[in-house]
Amino acid sequence: MAAVSGTEMGREPELLLETRGLSRHFGGLTAVDGVDFQLRRGEVRALIGPNGAGKTTFVSLLSGRIRPSAGAIAFEGRDVTRLKAHARVARGIAYTFQITSVFQALSARENVMLAVQRRLTRGLFGPSHASLAAEADSALARVGLAGRADEASGNLSYGHQRLLEVAMGLGMRPRLLILDEPTQGLSDEEVAAFIALIRELSESATVLLIEHNMHVVMGLADRITVLDRGRVLAEGAPEAIRADEAVQRAYLGG
Amino acid sequence: MSESTAVLSTPPAAPPTARILGLHLGVLAVLFALHFVLPDYHHISLSRIMVLACFAMGYNLAFGYSGLLSLGHAMFFAAGLYAAGLVAQFADIAAPGGFLIGVAAAALVALTLGAIALRTGGVSFMIVTLMFAQAVFLIIYYFGTYTRGDEGFVVPDAMRVLLGLDLADPTVRYMTALALFAACLMGSLALARSNLGRVLIAIRENEDRARMLGYDVYRYKLTALTLSAVMAGAAGAAYGLLFGYVGASFASIQYSIYPLLWVLMGGAGTVLGPFLGTVLMFYLVDLTSAATTAYLLVVGLVLIALILFFPKGILGTVRERYLPWLP
Numbered sequence A: 001m002a003a004v005s006g007t008e009m010g011r012e013p014e015l016l017l018e019t020r021g022l023s024r025h026f027g028g029l030t031a032v033d034g035v036d037f038q039l040r041r042g043e044v045r046a047l048i049g050p051n052g053a054g055k056t057t058f059v060s061l062l063s064g065r066i067r068p069s070a071g072a073i074a075f076e077g078r079d080v081t082r083l084k085a086h087a088r089v090a091r092g093i094a095y096t097f098q099i100t101s102v103f104q105a106l107s108a109r110e111n112v113m114l115a116v117q118r119r120l121t122r123g124l125f126g127p128s129h130a131s132l133a134a135e136a137d138s139a140l141a142r143v144g145l146a147g148r149a150d151e152a153s154g155n156l157s158y159g160h161q162r163l164l165e166v167a168m169g170l171g172m173r174p175r176l177l178i179l180d181e182p183t184q185g186l187s188d189e190e191v192a193a194f195i196a197l198i199r200e201l202s203e204s205a206t207v208l209l210i211e212h213n214m215h216v217v218m219g220l221a222d223r224i225t226v227l228d229r230g231r232v233l234a235e236g237a238p239e240a241i242r243a244d245e246a247v248q249r250a251y252l253g254g
Numbered sequence B: 001m002s003e004s005t006a007v008l009s010t011p012p013a014a015p016p017t018a019r020i021l022g023l024h025l026g027v028l029a030v031l032f033a034l035h036f037v038l039p040d041y042h043h044i045s046l047s048r049i050m051v052l053a054c055f056a057m058g059y060n061l062a063f064g065y066s067g068l069l070s071l072g073h074a075m076f077f078a079a080g081l082y083a084a085g086l087v088a089q090f091a092d093i094a095a096p097g098g099f100l101i102g103v104a105a106a107a108l109v110a111l112t113l114g115a116i117a118l119r120t121g122g123v124s125f126m127i128v129t130l131m132f133a134q135a136v137f138l139i140i141y142y143f144g145t146y147t148r149g150d151e152g153f154v155v156p157d158a159m160r161v162l163l164g165l166d167l168a169d170p171t172v173r174y175m176t177a178l179a180l181f182a183a184c185l186m187g188s189l190a191l192a193r194s195n196l197g198r199v200l201i202a203i204r205e206n207e208d209r210a211r212m213l214g215y216d217v218y219r220y221k222l223t224a225l226t227l228s229a230v231m232a233g234a235a236g237a238a239y240g241l242l243f244g245y246v247g248a249s250f251a252s253i254q255y256s257i258y259p260l261l262w263v264l265m266g267g268a269g270t271v272l273g274p275f276l277g278t279v280l281m282f283y284l285v286d287l288t289s290a291a292t293t294a295y296l297l298v299v300g301l302v303l304i305a306l307i308l309f310f311p312k313g314i315l316g317t318v319r320e321r322y323l324p325w326l327p
Helices: A055-063 A085-091 A108-120 A129-142 A158-171 A188-201 A214-220 A238-243 A245-252 B017-037 B040-065 B074-091 B095-117 B122-142 B170-192 B195-205 B207-212 B217-243 B254-266 B273-291 B295-309 B314-321
Strands: A015-026 A029-040 A044-048 A070-075 A093-096 A176-180 A206-210 A223-228 A231-236
Touching (some): A093 A158, A108 A158, A108 B195, A188 A206, A223 A238, A238 A245, B040 B217, B040 B273, B074 B095, B095 B122, B170 B217, B254 B295, B273 B314
Parallel strands (some): A044 A223, A176 A206
């Protein structure tokens, strides 16, 4: 049962997530329109497309924040279409918000402790405060926020709040980490540090990334999926996508 | 410490457990000592306040820590009060049993209500809790043969006995109220500092985010509401048994609003706030109504001043400005 890793040499990379005919209508508007999508274990996939292409709606369907109008989602070979959001998180699908959404009144450490705590709680009894704090601190150290652990997260700069979001993602130890525009509003320096961080992170998790910054996309993604008007316009390696005419027309401003 | 972040008051690295325990045990010690010095009138007032503060602490678990703005908590207080009172009246069940039955009744009402009301949020939750509390109020009248409606009934003295001690005796009453108060206070403190408390605060702060960290928000809210009702019901049952009277006014809308005011005044989401709010509001009404018939005007003005100068309640504002470690 325990499929450990599909990324070893010589093995066919196995499927982590698959959608079939996934659609979502909002009234008369079709935000996501019959998307067939496959994600292999261990890859970093970028999801790009013009504004209003349905990217956020699509990943919200994957994470269970909204229900599909039609279609199915399978994660690790099991149908999760009807599973509620919190149950999908328990299966290993983590989602970090497009708009920074940390618990402002709590310290950075407590934010990450909350991410760790759910995973380590079995039945009635949760882990001790000390063990939670230790694991939270190590996640904060990985994103470079070790010195800010005690600060109220609402007092952190925007860039640091984004890093805190990632630390929370780390604390959950997801199998699939969905990042919705993680570098929006970051300085160039912060973006460079962020790319390094995601690269490191992708060793232990599959990453699905919505991103507008093409520098980040080209620097990180193994493959790129282009959405336009709710449909998959193109999919392939970064170079192929860059060369694709339809993509250039729709998105790259070519 | 890195860079220049020490401008704002930075909380200490580890939670100062000794200081926090000292403060709360100190409050309990002062209340114990007051028993020996207070004149009769204030002695009985404080007994009453301590029981009502348990009601407020229960309300605070739902409203202050979990963000559940209920307008119907009188139903939980009344469930405890009536269950304990009625079994004493009609089944000859004395204090300890009656108390437990009262607590169980309140928990049952909370689980039933929560299963329905917690599927809604925000304003809908307020309306549903208000409606349910009115239904409970009307049920009390409907069964007037047993409850004697408005008029209420007196709990038989023979049933107001705990471990052979007469609960009508001022000393026993004060000490029983203090014991219940201590249990609720330390229970609130433990909860606020527990893993469960952290999740409840997270849900209050940002429900959607808590859900996306994998927490089953509905189940956590149901747990919080039930714990809240257990405290409110314990207060109700104790009130009936200690003061010997059960009446429908305790199920009225006023008794849903009081705990909200007490908690807002003392500081929502602080452990000691509900008690402070209950004491202040009790004496505010008590002193002003002795001086003038227009006492509600004075109470109103004080509440307005409070919102202007202590928008997070007294202890909430104190915590924000001076004592960041206050739980």
